[in-house]
Amino acid sequence: MTTPIDARRGLRIRVRLSLAFAALLALVVLLAALAMRAQDSLDGALERLLGQQSAARDTIHQITTSAEDATRKLLTLMHRERTRRIPAYADIDAAHRRLDTALQRLDQTLPVAASAEVKQLLMERLRDFRRQYDLTVDLIEANDFEAARQSLSGPVEEALSSFLVAVQTLSAQTDQAAALEVERLRNETASTRRWIYIVCAVAFVLGGVLAVAVTRSIARPLRRLTAAADRIAQGDYQLDLPVDRIDELGEVAQAMGTVAQAVAERETALRRMGNTDLLTGLAQRARFIAEGDSLLARLAQSDEVAALLCIDVDRLKAVNAVLGFEAGDALLRGAAGKLNVMFEGIAAYGRLGGGTFVALVPLLRYDQIGAMAAHLRDEVEHKLSWQGQGLDLSVSLGIAHWPVHADSTEGLLRRAEQAMFEAKRARQHVVVYNPGLEASRELHLSLLSDLQAAIQGDQLRQYLQPKRHLRSGRVVGVEALVRWQHPERGWLPPSEFVPFAESSGRIRLITQWMLTRAAQTLARWQAEDVDLYIAVNVTTLDIQDLGLPERVRAVLAEYRVDPRKLQLEVTETGLMASGNDPITVMHGLRRLGVRLAIDDFGTGQSSLGYLQRLPVDELKVDRSFVENAHLDPKRRALLSAIVGIGHSLGLTVTGEGVESVEELGVVGDCGCDLVQGFHVARPLDLDDFEAWRLDPDNDELFRAEWQRSAFA
Template sequence: MPFLPLTRILLRLRIGTRLVLSSAALILLLVVPALAMLARLEQLSQAFEQLSSQRLLLLRLAGEINLHANDAARKLLVLISAPRPQRVEAYAAVDSSNRKIDEGMKMLAARLPGGQANASLRELEGSLAIFRRAYDSTVDLIEAEDVQAAREMMAQETELTLGMLSSAAERLLQVQQAEMEGQAKRLQRDIQQDRWMLLGLCGAAALLGGLVALSVRRSITIPLGETEAAARRMAEGDYNARAPLHGGDEVARLAGTLNGLAEAVSEREQRIMHLANTDAMTGLAQRARFIVEANESLHQHLGKKGMAALLCLDLDRLKTINALIGFDAGDAVIRLAAERLAEHLGPTVALGRLAGGTFAALAPVRDAAAARTLAEELRLHVERPTSWMGQTLDLSISCGVALAPEHGKQGEALLRLAEQALYDAKRQKTGLRVFSAMTEVARQQDLTLASQLQQAMQENELRAYLQPKLCLRSGELVGCEALIRWVHPERGLVPPVEFIPFAERTGRISQLTRWMLAEALRLMAECPLGTLSIAVNISTHDLHDRELFDHLRDLLWASHVEPQRLTLELTESGLMDSDQDPVALLQGLRTLGVRLAIDDFGTGHSSLAYLQRLPVDELKIDRSFVSNVDLEPRSYELLETIVRLGHSLGLSVTAEGIEREGELDALRRAGCDVVQGYLLGRPMPVDKFMSWRSEHKPRS
C-alpha cells in the first residue's frame, strides 16, 4: 500500500515538522471546502438576484406594452371625436406609444430565455399585429370622416384585439412566471444539494482531521506514553522494561536512549548483585544466591525422579583460631576449606559460603547412604592437616544433611533442616548428622521437660551435691566440686544425664549455671566450710552469655565470699568451639579474682600455642586418661607427659574419675596435685558432705 511508505517517511520527520504539516493539512481540509462553498453560495445568490431582476423587468415591460396599447386605444377615442387640427397632436401621441410598444417588444425578445416564452412572445407579437391592423383600419375610417364606421370598428375590432393583446401579454407573464418558478426550484435543489455537499465536506474534513489527530497521537502521544510507562517501571527496579521504538523521531531517539540506559543500569545491577551475592574471600555464592542455585539444581534433579542432598558444613574452632593465631590465619583456613570443598564436589555442584566458616552444598545422590558417604568424604578431604606461616593447623568440620525430596523440595527449607542437623551434630559432637523427623518428636518432649525444669527451679527442687577434691600428697580435703541434682516430686532423683544435655540443647543450661553459682556462694558464705573452695562447671553456652560477667560480679559482691575460693571449670572443647574470643573471655573472668580451670583436658583439640595463652590456674585431666592407667605403660607415659606439661605452664594438675587404688598410685607417681573420684568420695548432699568431712581422715 502506498500509504505505508508515506507513513514511514512521516515517522522519520521531526516532531515539530510533523505537527506543522499536520496542522497545515487540517487547515486546508477546513479552508478549501469552506472557500468552495462560499464561491458556490455567491454564484447561487447571483442567480437568484438575476432571476428576480428578470422577473421584475418582464413584469414592467409587459405592463408597459399593455399600458401603451391601452393609451393608443384611448387616443382613438380622441381622434374620433376631435376635429382635424386636434388630431395632429393625437397622432403624435399615438406614434410615441407605438414606439414604446416596439421598444418593449424588442426588450422582451432580448430578455426571454427561449422555449415556451418564445411561443408566448410570438403570440403577443401576433396579437399586437392584429391590434395594429384594427387600429389602422379605425384610423382610416376616421380620416375618411366615417365616424359611425370608426366607432363600430373601435367597438368591435379594436377593443377585441386590445383584449387579445392584453391576454397574450398575461399568458406571456404566466409562462415566464412558470419558467422562473422552475428555475427557482432548480436553484433551491442546487442549494439543498450544496448544503448536503457542504455537510459532507465538513464531515470529511472532520474525519480527515480526526485521522490526522489519530496519526499524531499514534506517532507522538502513544510512544511518549509507552516511553513514560517504561521509565516508570525502570524507576521501580524493573530493568528489563523496554520502551517500544516507533520511527526515528525525537521520541524514538529518546526511547532508544532510555533503553540503552536501562541496559547499562541492568548490566551494572547484575554485576552489583553478583558481587553482593558472591563471597569476596572465596568467590563462592552467598546465602541468597546459593538458595537460587540450589532451587534450580533441585528442579533439575527432582524432575528426573532423582535425589539430592543438601549439606551444611561448619569449621570447628574458627573463632579460636582467629583469637589465638589471628584473623589472617582464620581467613586462610576459610579459603583452604572452600578450595577443598570445590575441588572434591566439582564445578557442577551448587556450593556457597553462608557465614564465617559455614558452607552449604547441594549434590545429587543415589540414596541416604550415598549422602552420608559424600559428607564423610568431604570431612576427610577438608580435615587434612595444613600449615600456615610455619605453624601446623588441624582442621575439623561438622556436617548436617537434609535429603530431597524426603525432607523437602525447596532449597531454603532444606537448608534450615540441614542447619538444624548441623547444630545437633556440633552439640552432640558426632561430626555428622542427617536430619531426622524423630528430632522434632524429641523437641516436643524437650518442651515438656523444659516446662518441668523451669518449675523445678521455681519450686526449689534442685539440689547442690558436693564431691571432695583431695591433695594427692597429703590426702587432705582442699575443695569440692558442686554438681547439680534434680529431686523430682514424682520421679525422685533425676540423673544429670537426663536433663543436663536437654538444658544445653534448649539454652536453659545458663539458668542452671546461675543457680549453681548462687548456691555455691551461699554455701561458702553460710556453711562452715572454712577455706575450702568450690568448683562450678561452666558450659559452652555460658561462654556465649554476655551477662555472665556482670551476674557473677554481683553475686560475689552480695555474698562477701573471697573470689579465689570459687573455681570456674571450663571444658577444653567448649573454649575451642566458643564463638567468643577465649582469651578475652577468660581474662575478663580473671579480673573478678576467681580461679579458672580447664576441665576434660585432652578431649579437645587445643595446641600448646593455645594453651600457653590461656589465663588459667588449673588443668583437670579427663577420666579417659586415668582409667586403667596403671595397667597400660603407654597410657601412663601419656598421663605423665600431661602432668609435666601442666606443671611447666605453672598450672595445678587435677585428675578426676579415680575408681581404683592402682589408678591413684599411678597418679601419685606421675606427680599429680589434686584428685577426685568415687574411690575418694562420691557426690553427696551438703549435709552428708559435712558429715563426711568431719569423719574424713587423710590417706597416707
C-alpha cells in the first residue's frame, strides 16, 4: 500500500531539471562572457600597441628621411646660381616642415613611459643640427662654397648623425616600452585566465552538486520503486510506498500502489476462481488438499479417523459422445449436488477434473466406511433424463484410510486414486487401497522398457482359440491371443501386461504386432488353401486412431491377404469409452473389406440406437451370460434376448466362454451361431493348432457332444 501525501514538498522533476540546466547554462554564459571580454581587451590592447609601434616606426622613418633630405638640399644650393636657389629654399623649407610635423607626431605617438631626457636630447641635437645647417646655408649665400662643403661634411654631418642616433635611441626606448606593455598584457591575460579557471572550477563543482542533488532526488525514489516492482513480481502486494512528494515519481509511486492493490485483488479473485470448479462450484485439487489438511489437523486432536473417497463417474466419455457435452455437464452438476447434500459442513470434498470427485470424510471407526460408500452410491447413482434419453449413472469408488494409508491429504488422494483405477480395471464398484496395488504398479512400471524389448526381441507369442459353427460343428475361424514369454519371469498372462500396455499407450505396438502375425498366418493358410479367418482384438486407443484403417491396409497389402479373412474385435465397453466417435474408423475398416465384431457384448450400456449405427458383422456374447446359464432361467432368458437382438440386426452371434457340455446346449438352444471356449479348445500356438485342426477325432467328439446335449 502507498502512504498518502502528507506534505506537498519538493518541486516537480521537470522544474528541478529546468532550474539545474538553467543554472549550468548561466554559468556557461558567464564563462563565455568573461572569456570574450578578456579576449576583446587583449585584442584591443594589442591592436593599439601595434598601431603605436607602427606609427612610431613610420614617424621615425619620416624624421630620418626628412633630415637626410634637408641635408641633401644643401648640395643643390651649392650647385645653383643665386637666382635659381629660391625653389631650392622652398624645398628645404618643406623638408624642415615635414621634419617638424614628424617630430610632433612622434611626440604624440610615443608612450608615456618614453624618457623625457631622450626627448630633450633629441630636441637639443635637432637644434644643433639646424644651427649647423643654417651656418652652412649662410656660407652658401656668401658664395663660400669651400667652407660650405667643409661645414656640410663636418659639423652638419656630425649634427645629423647625432640627431639620428637620438632618434634611434628614442625608437629603441619605444620598442622597450612596447615590450613592457606586451609583458603587462601577458600578465593581465594570465590573471584573467586564472579567474576563468576559478569560475570554471566553481561551475564544475556547482554543476556536480546540482547533478548529484537532482540525481539523488530521482534515483532514490526510483530504487524504491524498482524494489517495489520486484516485490510485486514476487507476489508481495503489501507495499509501503510513501507518497510524500508532488513530482512525477510521487505520481508513479501512487499509481504503483494502486496497481499493486488492483493486482492483489484480481489475483485473489483468480486464485479463488482457479481453486473452484466453474461447472460444479466445488473445490479443485489444490483447494481440496488445503481444506483436507486443515480437517486432518483438527482430527489429529481427537480419536476420530477418516477416509478419502475417490469417486469417478463411469462412461462420462460415452455420454459426451452420444448425447453431447451438455448432457455430460448436467450429469456432473447432478453428482455435485448430491455431494453437497451429503457432505456440506461435514467433510472436505471437491472435483479433480473430468468425472472424478473426492471427499475426505471423518469417521469414528473404519467399519463405517462400507455403509458410507453404499449410501454414497445410492445417492450419487441416479437416472439422468436428457432430452427424452434415459441414462443410468454409475460410479467407481476408491478408498484410502487415514492415518493408516497416509498421513496427508495428498498421500491419501494418491492412494485412493490407485484404488479407484483398480475398481475400474476389476469392474468392481468399491475398492479399498491395498499396499499390494503399489507393488503391482511398480511391477507394471518395470515392464515398460521390457515390453519394447519383447516386441523387438520376438518374445511375444501368438495363440489361437478355435471358433466352431454350432449346427455344422465346423471350425470357421480363430481368435488370436497374445502371450509373453519373458526371459526372466517366464510366461506372463495377458492380465499382467495388457492392462498396463493399455494405460501406458504401448498397446498399439502389441496390436500392430498381432496384426502383422495374423497376416503372416493368413498368408500361409491362403497358400495351403485353408479357409479360416483370424480375429484380432483392438483396444479403445486403436479404435480412436484415425490412422488404423491405413495401418491395416498396409499389413494386408504387404502379405497379400484377403481382407475378408481378417476380423477385428472391439469390446462394447471400449466403444462406449472412446472419447472420439469410433464410427468413422470402423467405416474405414469396413470399406477395406475387413470383418468387424463387438466383443464382450452385454457388459456395457450401449443403446440400440448406437448399436445399429455400427458397421459390425458379429456380436460376441460375454461369458457372464453363458456361465451356468443352464442353472439360471433369468440368465438364459437374457442370453436369448441378446441373441435375438443380434439376429434382428442381421449379425452373427457367438457365445463366448463355453466350458461345459451343459453350457454348450444352452448356447445352442438360445440360437447362437458360433461357439468359443475351453470346452471347444483352449488357446493353442500355431503348430499345436494345426495338429488339433487336422485331427478328425476332435470334430467327431464335438458333434457327438452336441448331439448328446440335453438342449439339442
